[in-house]
Amino acid sequence: MSKDIEHLIRLAAVMAAAVVAFVILRAAVVPRSFGQYGHYRGAAIAEIAARPIAFAGRDTCEACHTDVVDQKKLGKHQVVSCEACHGALAGHAGDPASVQPAKLDTAVLCARCHEANSAKPKDFPQVATAEHSAGVACATCHQPHRPKIETEGKR
């Protein structure tokens, strides 16, 4: 009788070894945080959140450049965030001396917002730049932080 079950014991031993191997492999391969919040790697949330920022944010700019804030307050561009025109400047905020913002070409920059387009809101100031200035940079006449041309300063 006992002789007849030896092959079954061997089979059971092989299966037990397979199960142990599976458990060990699974523990090694599946990341520890998998399933922390759901069917994904929980640590990924903090990893994605740890990415460095490129845009410093308006409050950061205004902490130093108070003179520009005062200028902007007098005109319609007060609602426009600094980095909307000047580009991503978290590097400059972190190290103002060595990272300098690039000089802007107002002939291109201003047109992105103010080039006439029938899809734009009717009350938004728009011009056909080719007729309006014929390629002359907008900053020649307009002061970008306070764009409305005052009568006494008009050329």
Next chain:
Amino acid sequence: MDITRRRLLVLLPAAAVAWKYVHAGTPELSPNYTLTDHWWGMLIDIPKCIGCGSCVRACAQENDVPEGYYRTWVERYHVPDWHIEKPEVQSPDGGKQGFPLNQDSGGKNFFVPKLCNHCADSPCTQVCPVGATFVTPDGVVLVDKTYCLGCRYCVQACPYGCRFINPKTKTADKCSLCYHRITKGLTTACCEVCPTGARQLADLKNPKDPIHEFLRTHTVQVLKPHMATGAKVFYNGMDGSVR
């Protein structure tokens, strides 16, 4: 000591377990940010959008989006008279450089910024075979690019066309709602630079967020509501022709 076949077999699982600890030291969320205190979405005010493309440029800068791919983009709709089922939609370079001069005032014309809708019941996360994309406890749909295989199921599943395969990483890529910014108390790059306030980040779990008052007093719609995706990008003043 010679490495025999027997010794190697013993050492391999041990080495695999050790490797995991070599890779440990994962970053942690900022201490004053609690995942369950937020439920993120966005408000897009179509009548305010001027199609300047600042959002598209800012997104590319903030998130290293490759040239020719867009995590957000702006579409120009032209609806000729009553043909609201056949709008003409343009989005040159995703609207990145703004839109060219167009003074043709026939029909109805307007801009629609698009991005991931951060659906609460997102079709894209449901199809991922490996759990590489997911909705976070604060309601943002993210991609774990270290886990993604690049199988493209999610790209096909998104009804809004918001996903692509990043040619550099060969993994799925999409708007992360600037998760690295909003968890630090900043707004998204696109909302930061929007000159007219047409885009606003919204925390639906924050009772003080102005989104609640806005939703109560305006006619607001989500994209493809019939798909029941639980989209959390709310569009104010959206025309019926928008797809």
